[in-house]
Amino acid sequence: MDNSHFFVTGDPMIYGADVSIILVSLAIIIYLTYFKKWGWLWREWITTVDHKKIGIMYLLSSLLMLFRGGVDAVLMRIQLAVPNSHFLASEHYNEIFTTHGTIMILFMAMPFMFALFNMVVPLQIGARDVAYPFLNAVSFWLFFLGAMLLNISFVIGGSPNAGWLSYAPLSENDFSPGPGQNFWIWGIQISGIGSLMTGINFVVTILKMRTPTMRLRDMPLFSWSVLASSIAILGVFPIFTATLAMLTIDRLLGGHFFTMTGGGNPMMWVNLIWMWGHPEVYIVVLPAFGVFSEIVATFSKKRIFGYASMVFSMIAISIVSYYTWVHHFFTMGAGANVNIVFAICTMIIAIPTGVKVFNWLFTMYRGRIRITQPMLWFMAFVPCFLVGGATGVMLAAAPADYQYHNSYFLIAHFHQVLIGGVVFGYLAGMYYWFPKIFGIKLNERLGKWAFWTWQIGFYVCFMPQYALGFMGMTRRMYTYNSTMGWDMGWAPLNMISTVGAFLMGIGFIFQVWQILYSIKHGERDVTGDAWDGRTLEWSIPSPPPVYNFAILPVVKGRDAWWYQKQEMQKGSYQKEAVKYEPIHMPNNSGIPFLMAVCFFIAGFGFTFEWWWMGIAGLIGVFITLFARSFQYNTDHFISVEEIERTENALRNHGSIHRTAN
Amino acid sequence: MQTAKLSLLAFLGTALLSGCDRSKFIVLDPRGPVGKQEYNLIILSVILCAIIIIPVIGIFTYIVLKYRDKPNNKAPYQPEWDDNKFLEIIWWGIPIIIVAILGVFTAKTTMNLTKPPVKDVDPIVVQVTSLDWKWMFTYPDKKIATVNYAEIPAGVPVQFILTSDAPMNSFWVPQLGGQEYTMPGMSMGLWLQADKVGEYFGSGANFTGKGFAHMQFRVKAVKQEEFNKWAKQVQKDSPVLTKAGYKKLSKPSLEKELSFSSYPIGLFEDIVNKNGGIYYDHMNHMGDHTTMSDMNMKK
Amino acid sequence: MSQTISAHVSDQNHGHVDQEGLKTLGFWIFLVTDCLLFATFFAAYAVLRTHTEGGFSAKDFNVPNFIIETFILLTSSFTSGLAVLSMHKGNKKGLIRWLIITLLLGAAFVGLEVKEFADLAAEGATISRSAFLTSFFALVGTHGAHVTFGIFWMIGILFQLSKRGITPVTTRKVSLVSLYWHFLDAVWIFILTVVYLMGVM
Amino acid sequence: MSNQEHTASIKAYVTGFILSIVLTVIPLVLVLNHMMGKAALTVSILLAAVLQFVVQLFFFMHIRDGEGPRYNVMALILGIIFVVTIVAGAIWIMSFNSQVQ
Numbered sequence A: 001m002d003n004s005h006f007f008v009t010g011d012p013m014i015y016g017a018d019v020s021i022i023l024v025s026l027a028i029i030i031y032l033t034y035f036k037k038w039g040w041l042w043r044e045w046i047t048t049v050d051h052k053k054i055g056i057m058y059l060l061s062s063l064l065m066l067f068r069g070g071v072d073a074v075l076m077r078i079q080l081a082v083p084n085s086h087f088l089a090s091e092h093y094n095e096i097f098t099t100h101g102t103i104m105i106l107f108m109a110m111p112f113m114f115a116l117f118n119m120v121v122p123l124q125i126g127a128r129d130v131a132y133p134f135l136n137a138v139s140f141w142l143f144f145l146g147a148m149l150l151n152i153s154f155v156i157g158g159s160p161n162a163g164w165l166s167y168a169p170l171s172e173n174d175f176s177p178g179p180g181q182n183f184w185i186w187g188i189q190i191s192g193i194g195s196l197m198t199g200i201n202f203v204v205t206i207l208k209m210r211t212p213t214m215r216l217r218d219m220p221l222f223s224w225s226v227l228a229s230s231i232a233i234l235g236v237f238p239i240f241t242a243t244l245a246m247l248t249i250d251r252l253l254g255g256h257f258f259t260m261t262g263g264g265n266p267m268m269w270v271n272l273i274w275m276w277g278h279p280e281v282y283i284v285v286l287p288a289f290g291v292f293s294e295i296v297a298t299f300s301k302k303r304i305f306g307y308a309s310m311v312f313s314m315i316a317i318s319i320v321s322y323y324t325w326v327h328h329f330f331t332m333g334a335g336a337n338v339n340i341v342f343a344i345c346t347m348i349i350a351i352p353t354g355v356k357v358f359n360w361l362f363t364m365y366r367g368r369i370r371i372t373q374p375m376l377w378f379m380a381f382v383p384c385f386l387v388g389g390a391t392g393v394m395l396a397a398a399p400a401d402y403q404y405h406n407s408y409f410l411i412a413h414f415h416q417v418l419i420g421g422v423v424f425g426y427l428a429g430m431y432y433w434f435p436k437i438f439g440i441k442l443n444e445r446l447g448k449w450a451f452w453t454w455q456i457g458f459y460v461c462f463m464p465q466y467a468l469g470f471m472g473m474t475r476r477m478y479t480y481n482s483t484m485g486w487d488m489g490w491a492p493l494n495m496i497s498t499v500g501a502f503l504m505g506i507g508f509i510f511q512v513w514q515i516l517y518s519i520k521h522g523e524r525d526v527t528g529d530a531w532d533g534r535t536l537e538w539s540i541p542s543p544p545p546v547y548n549f550a551i552l553p554v555v556k557g558r559d560a561w562w563y564q565k566q567e568m569q570k571g572s573y574q575k576e577a578v579k580y581e582p583i584h585m586p587n588n589s590g591i592p593f594l595m596a597v598c599f600f601i602a603g604f605g606f607t608f609e610w611w612w613m614g615i616a617g618l619i620g621v622f623i624t625l626f627a628r629s630f631q632y633n634t635d636h637f638i639s640v641e642e643i644e645r646t647e648n649a650l651r652n653h654g655s656i657h658r659t660a661n
Numbered sequence B: 001m002q003t004a005k006l007s008l009l010a011f012l013g014t015a016l017l018s019g020c021d022r023s024k025f026i027v028l029d030p031r032g033p034v035g036k037q038e039y040n041l042i043i044l045s046v047i048l049c050a051i052i053i054i055p056v057i058g059i060f061t062y063i064v065l066k067y068r069d070k071p072n073n074k075a076p077y078q079p080e081w082d083d084n085k086f087l088e089i090i091w092w093g094i095p096i097i098i099v100a101i102l103g104v105f106t107a108k109t110t111m112n113l114t115k116p117p118v119k120d121v122d123p124i125v126v127q128v129t130s131l132d133w134k135w136m137f138t139y140p141d142k143k144i145a146t147v148n149y150a151e152i153p154a155g156v157p158v159q160f161i162l163t164s165d166a167p168m169n170s171f172w173v174p175q176l177g178g179q180e181y182t183m184p185g186m187s188m189g190l191w192l193q194a195d196k197v198g199e200y201f202g203s204g205a206n207f208t209g210k211g212f213a214h215m216q217f218r219v220k221a222v223k224q225e226e227f228n229k230w231a232k233q234v235q236k237d238s239p240v241l242t243k244a245g246y247k248k249l250s251k252p253s254l255e256k257e258l259s260f261s262s263y264p265i266g267l268f269e270d271i272v273n274k275n276g277g278i279y280y281d282h283m284n285h286m287g288d289h290t291t292m293s294d295m296n297m298k299k
Numbered sequence C: 001m002s003q004t005i006s007a008h009v010s011d012q013n014h015g016h017v018d019q020e021g022l023k024t025l026g027f028w029i030f031l032v033t034d035c036l037l038f039a040t041f042f043a044a045y046a047v048l049r050t051h052t053e054g055g056f057s058a059k060d061f062n063v064p065n066f067i068i069e070t071f072i073l074l075t076s077s078f079t080s081g082l083a084v085l086s087m088h089k090g091n092k093k094g095l096i097r098w099l100i101i102t103l104l105l106g107a108a109f110v111g112l113e114v115k116e117f118a119d120l121a122a123e124g125a126t127i128s129r130s131a132f133l134t135s136f137f138a139l140v141g142t143h144g145a146h147v148t149f150g151i152f153w154m155i156g157i158l159f160q161l162s163k164r165g166i167t168p169v170t171t172r173k174v175s176l177v178s179l180y181w182h183f184l185d186a187v188w189i190f191i192l193t194v195v196y197l198m199g200v201m
Numbered sequence D: 001m002s003n004q005e006h007t008a009s010i011k012a013y014v015t016g017f018i019l020s021i022v023l024t025v026i027p028l029v030l031v032l033n034h035m036m037g038k039a040a041l042t043v044s045i046l047l048a049a050v051l052q053f054v055v056q057l058f059f060f061m062h063i064r065d066g067e068g069p070r071y072n073v074m075a076l077i078l079g080i081i082f083v084v085t086i087v088a089g090a091i092w093i094m095s096f097n098s099q100v101q
């Protein structure tokens, strides 16, 4: 391989990035050293196994990645704003949409989702941690260092440029030599292994760690959505791992899985990657559905409508989504019967999804709707997702898809479900649970500004793209109108779309501002129950103590906290005499971080085909695994006195034992 | 609700700004039977989706307006009401019906498109090879080849046979019909037909790297006599595409429109086979050694 | 979805979660996902098995070699079961003895596989010779890598056993490694059937 | 899934082992002596493999062990469905068996 260009050169923008990366890193290092924060960072964050802290780290990284992916998006939109633009060269544009797609889905949506899993699920099911706290830390660090591996490709070695799902044979050595494609493989491989482990972790957490009195049928819908999503993760991430391994074998060992030569079959790549890729988009949208279920019930002051069919439809979506992957390549021509079967399976997904929408509507019906920030995002979600879903159903009609495929119609569809569904959903979740995790309510005024600029920006950006699709504009074009004198009239709509992208960017800036502002000046939440909530997480102080629940809560049915509050109000609530018992907690450990670092080293080595380094990294991984296996002193007990001390301190803050308003 | 209105506004605005010129929306302006069938399905799916999506957005707006948490709101408030079998049956039922209807039409259209668009006219074969970053067309009957443009007779079904000697691409002429992938080692059939004389925009739709954005081509539909005349002309005037010439052509580059009076015998088959074609029974003849009549029989 | 409260409570003794049971369930689920990983390699193999580029084909596999491999692995699966039996009887010596036998059988299996691969490579049938060989080496090699990993894992457990004896923690670890070992045997049965037997037939 | 109750006994292991050997020898004999037509042979040896898998599950992996909801069994069943989907789906799709448009 040609490693002569270790540092990416030649583009002023990249030099700019180099300089700013160095400056920011220096600033961080100086800050940490000056304020003597290294020890704090190591003890409190890097070695932590506390699900809440891990959740916070996921949240921060995903917001960072939203920024990175968003900057990519804005660069693309600038390039496309006018025809025949020379802002970005072809290869550079290709790198940017590849990293945009990869980062947005794998390093923005996935960690945002895991942030919510971690911050909410144990609290909602009355557990003191996830089933495997150590593994949870491993998952986070694998994700984080995997993401960093892909991100450094921007300045070292060159970025991948074969599209976010890197179709073979374009992604093979013959057409994409150099480290870029390897960065893609190893970055998402490493973080994908982390995702798989998170899936196992949360399935077991939900099945086994609920407070003993909580039956599955009492479980809040967000936790159900996490279960459904995790089941889908378990079903497809192994395929992802294997498929990436195959491409690695092709590129590193000269194999012929997907090459044009040697009997390889590039179509097999397309087939396998979508077996993962399609369920992946439902993996990210299911938890958003869960978030909305919580929000709608809370802010309509009403029980969720049709709980049983809500649960059923989520499980149905996660299973049926396994049977639709061919809709991404109807045009490959696997056969009319194949297309028909998968077209119909795809449309079937619309049915349970629709049921969820109707149940949300009827949760609000005869309720009392409070329009708070989380609810605002829900109300933006409904029309947006309905339209995006409907265009999905249009795509699912196979012969019609022959006309939409790979056009801007498709781009508009998936941004509408990804932004309207996933991003709005997770942002709603962030607004909803922010007071729980940080004890701070986010500023309303700035929130409104952010909301409206996002909304307007979204429609201005993506509605024109449907039209562009009908005008025959295909995706992944770095320029248009430059050849042969075809002027298809794409220019005006592209310009509008770019304006929309900028508006969304402004919306994002408002959000960052909102968070920073609120941390400084925001309203503190001392009640622990910022929204008059219904589920267990609102029954404990905000932010919760390390062990979450001093005493495991007793649950008598759905919406446990809501009914407990009512009993408390009526005065019929029998408060049992508190008798604390020592609480069993896992110890912090540096091994997860070290293991992920070894993975990073291995990934970096293999990316540059420096075998010594790759193998050294892998050996490091095994050493950390063994070190863990020999560790017996992995947990401790929190003494009763300490629990009493903590609880008293928190109670004096005036939280849990207040009566409901 | 505001967002719903907003989306409508944005949509209308979009339509206005683009000048309401339907001819720009080439997908919605098909000029051949294949494109028309697909257009019909598009319209059907829009209607079916609209039937359900628009009322739902309406209901949503109504509910949000009616059940606001305001002190003097007289609307009923039933915090414990969470189940109604009748309603649930309705909203499982309606989508099922819609999906069933759309499913039937989808299946029908899918099957229809596997057959030649008209039965009474003998089809012609055009072989298509996507290269980095250009399109090569070979005409097995006329033994001529072109690059980045294709001429076809209007009113005659054309069996395009697709392959690739580069990363997979997709062959798309929106006004004639939908696209299909061109894949190394495969020879896939695609029926298209132009009803009227005219020039149609075509492009590669599946990303193939650096020069991908420039892979646009022209499909020119002319009267049958003119088509024959054109072929004769090319046979007479144009240079020959030799093996070496093809080798050079297949290297990554951008090209203008080119014509060749002949090409090496079996070129297309060789391309398919060398990229793995030997491992598939090709259901679609590659167009070199068959007559049209047994192609019709197969379909 | 509908257990009664009481059944559920007994599942987790008084809120203190049964850590070892929890890990066993997690490991089961991991094995199922590992199954899917193998399934993907199987799928690729099934699609590419005829793509031999005129070179080495599935007909030419070394029959005695894979028969011996199969019986070795089968036996080791049995002996790993015997190890667990000894453990439940509290027989530490027996446990260690059977584990060592299992491990040696595993090593013999890996040795034979390495020899098979080396022979193939010597014939020119390398991983880059054809798509068939790529998918073959990937599938069988992934299984071999799993077995190798299992061997190292057993060695680690042996150390822990000799130091700490049979405790709830080591009991769980031995049970898991033996479960893993049976699982690898089961995967091998399908490799034997799909790759070797269907190849030479 | 606690360790109290075990279906494991020396008898179970020996039975399992013998059954496995039998189920391995049968397909070996069938294949090496070319005893049937190709289709029948394929079906029989696959069947033997599946049976052997079941034997392993019951006699070696003690799938029946444990109390409470059998989450491990559920996971396994779902896993098997997915495995079949992956393999059969890939074979079906990659056979490209007719013209599409």
Ligand code: HEA
Binding pocket: A281, A282, A284, A285, A327, A328, A329, A346, A347, A349, A350, A351, A353, A354, A355, A357, A385, A386, A387, A388, A389, A390, A391, A392, A393, A394, A395, A396, A397, A401, A404, A405, A406, A410, A413, A414, A417, A418, A421, A422, B048, B049, B052, B053, B056, B094, B095, B096, B098, B099
């Ligand atoms: C969160 C992400 C997400 C979600 C939720 C969806 C949801 C859906 N998607 Fe989408 N999709 C993507 C992300 C997503 N998609 C991405 C990223 C791509 C492209 C990837 C790439 O190529 O790079 C893609 C591409 C894509 C294609 C491939 C097109 C092509 O490449 O040519 C198709 C085709 O069938 C499709 C269909 C659908 C359908 C039917 C749904 C359904 O689930 C939608 C269901 C919802 C509704 C329909 C609305 C509510 C329902 C009702 C009110 C009930 C009644 C309605 C009816 C009966 C119509 N999607």
Ligand code: HEA
Binding pocket: A066, A067, A069, A070, A071, A073, A074, A076, A077, A097, A098, A100, A101, A102, A104, A105, A108, A109, A163, A164, A165, A411, A415, A418, A419, A422, A423, A461, A474, A475, A476, A477, A478, A500, A501, A502, A503, A504, A505, A506, A508, A509
């Ligand atoms: C969750 C997933 C997700 C999200 C949130 C987005 C968000 C956005 N996407 Fe993305 N997109 C994908 C997933 C996603 N995308 C995928 C999978 C692809 C396919 C890739 C491929 O083809 O391989 C794609 C492709 C894609 C394309 C097609 C490129 C092509 O085919 O040529 C375009 C073009 O308009 C686009 C635009 C945008 C825009 C404008 C946003 C905006 O919503 C972004 C808004 C956010 C910000 C803007 C962040 C804030 C930025 C700043 C604060 C910076 C400073 C601000 C300014 C300068 C204004 N995306």
Ligand SMILES: [Cu+2]
Binding pocket: A277, A278, A281, A324, A325, A327, A328
């Ligand atoms: Cu999909």
